[in-house]
Amino acid sequence: MTDPRLAHTRRTRPGGPRTWFDRVRATVFLVLVHAVPPVAFMLGTRPTDWLAFAIIYPTLAVATGVGLHRYFAHAAFATSRPVQFVMAWMACLTFVDPISFAGKHRLHHRFSDTDRDVHSPAAGFWFCWFGSLIDEGYAEEDLVGAAPDLTRFPELRWLHRNFVVPGVSLWALLFLTGGFTLFAVGYCLSVVIVLHQTSALNYFCHRWGYRRYDTPDGSRNNPLVAFVTFGEGWHNNHHRFPRAARAGVAWWELDPLHAVIRACAACGLVWDLVVAPRDDSAPRRLLSDLAAGRD
Ligand SMILES: [Zn+2]
Numbered sequence: 533m534t535d536p537r538l539a540h541t542r543r544t545r546p547g548g549p550r551t552w553f554d555r556v557r558a559t560v561f562l563v564l565v566h567a568v569p570p571v572a573f574m575l576g577t578r579p580t581d582w583l584a585f586a587i588i589y590p591t592l593a594v595a596t597g598v599g600l601h602r603y604f605a606h607a608a609f610a611t612s613r614p615v616q617f618v619m620a621w622m623a624c625l626t627f628v629d630p631i632s633f634a635g636k637h638r639l640h641h642r643f644s645d646t647d648r649d650v651h652s653p654a655a656g657f658w659f660c661w662f663g664s665l666i667d668e669g670y671a672e673e674d675l676v677g678a679a680p681d682l683t684r685f686p687e688l689r690w691l692h693r694n695f696v697v698p699g700v701s702l703w704a705l706l707f708l709t710g711g712f713t714l715f716a717v718g719y720c721l722s723v724v725i726v727l728h729q730t731s732a733l734n735y736f737c738h739r740w741g742y743r744r745y746d747t748p749d750g751s752r753n754n755p756l757v758a759f760v761t762f763g764e765g766w767h768n769n770h771h772r773f774p775r776a777a778r779a780g781v782a783w784w785e786l787d788p789l790h791a792v793i794r795a796c797a798a799c800g801l802v803w804d805l806v807v808a809p810r811d812d813s814a815p816r817r818l819l820s821d822l823a824a825g826r827d
């Protein structure tokens with residue numbers, strides 16, 4: 533059954549409804565983060581630059597996988613409002629806010645591998661890998677409309693309007709403390725790797741890999757992508773049980789991001805982790821919960 537909040541969304545080709553300002557801003561950001569690290573390599577880097585990378589890269593990977601994807605898009609666990617805000621702030625460091633990401637990603641699950649998908653490989657490599665980062669083909673109100681559970685928080689709405697603030701604050705901090713190469717290696721290189729990990733997931737995990745579940749989309753479990761994305765590559769499992777806090781199902785489907793969530797739960801920071809039932813026939817509701825958010 534079509535969710536009435538999404539029923540008005542229409543798209544006939546990849547890309548389109550984003551404004552020129554949005555497209556130019558996203559393009560400049562992508563070009564910048566790709567162009568800056570090679571310049572730093574030519575100038576010469578210092579050990580402190582790589583120390584910053586060793587801290588910022590895993591932070592951004594967790595902020596994206598645990599924060600944006602499993603928490604904000606799928607409500608795979610519960611947490612307090614302060615922790616939610618910290619996760620939202622960290623997530624914005626990659627210049628995407630929780631409301632936009634959750635809205636876009638829920639449209640992906642709802643329309644996976646159809647002509648309304650936000651990043652289907654069927655629309656071509658370029659659109660899936662890069663184009664959807666610039667213009668996924670949906671207007672602002674479509675993305676926001678798919679995340680009604682998040683727009684009720686004023687602080688998340690503020691971050692939605694001002695999603696550049698956390699990233700620019702980090703830029704300033706890195707420039708002031710370590711100059712250009714700290715910014716280039718610590719921030720830009722980290723973001724580039726996280727962006728390509730996400731695009732690899734969106735592309736390969738809907739093309740190559742094995743299918744444990746007969747889902748209506750083309751999702752696949754891809755062990756190589758799972759390895760480089762810390763467990764996100766068990767994507768067919770994820771499409772079957774989108775709200776589950778753990779993407780791996782078999783014991784050998786290692787899921788380091790789930791280990792991070794478990795560690796946070798052990799510290800009392802998060803709770804009520806959603807567990808996928810062992811009985812495959814039971815939890816169809818977990819699929820339909822998705823587009824409606826957690827309300
Ligand atoms: Zn998918």
Ligand SMILES: [Zn+2]
Pocket residue numbers: 601605606637641770774
């Ligand atoms: Zn998902």
